[in-house]
Amino acid sequence: METSGVLRPGEYLWAPEGVAPGKLSIVVDLLRERLYVYRGGVEIGRTLIIYGADHKPTPTGSFPILEKDRDHISNLYNAPMPYMLRLTWGGVAIHGSGEDVDSRYATHGCIGVPDEFAALLFAQARKGDSVLVTRDWMPEVYGAEGVQVASAG
Template identity: 35%
Template sequence: MKVLGTVLAALALSVGFAAPASAAGGTPCAIREGACLQLSTNQAWLVYHGNASYGPVPVTTGRPGYETPVGTFPVLRKVRNDWSIPYNAPMPYSTYFTSDGIAFHEGSLSVPSHGCVHLSHEAAVTFYDNLLVGEQVQVVP
């Protein structure tokens, strides 16, 4: 019987039915509610009940010297029309997830940021409207 279980598990893996136990469905992240960001692919997702509910969407992240941090962070606050004082730039639809000002917000998809996660207008609005304060943002390499 143990051999049959092993064969069935191998078959499931070979046809794509099994996913890593830690991954939220359709993303490289382990969170159940919130947002997932993968730096190596410049993609982000919204995650609801452990599955990707939106995305992947293209993003730009921190330039050298201003890298977007890796880890799991809570959504801290949201500001619809914010302005970056240090960089003298608009930050529409900001969803902050670090205490030092890193946020998802509308921005250039071709120019790297100073650590924030730039999204298209549509994606920034969707992230802003759907991420709740206290939900998790997981950033993976």
């Protein structure tokens, strides 16, 4: 996969073609406001994210996907959370957040991604797949936009 510039709000890259089937690994980089998807060590997707506001931060650490729910509604905020991938039983999840995902917005601790990307990720992810939530993921690789990463073909 090769990026050809800076991702804008609502944009994503998704290129799983030619990558062997297998367990996904997902990395959320809060500093860069990005989510990266790997299969077999090869990046197959990335997108911009929104994440927890200062008063309700997104926790860092390693989390398995505990539950999947295509049409989830938050029982705390009565808000839709389409394509929800639950990371904690306390309510933190990756989910669709519309198409205007940019730094003007925040969540109550969840990781919001564009709805189209959320649907693609939901279709590939399985319970037990690993999600790492960190800051400044692999700066030597992802420190600049437009960097070429492993080819999916």
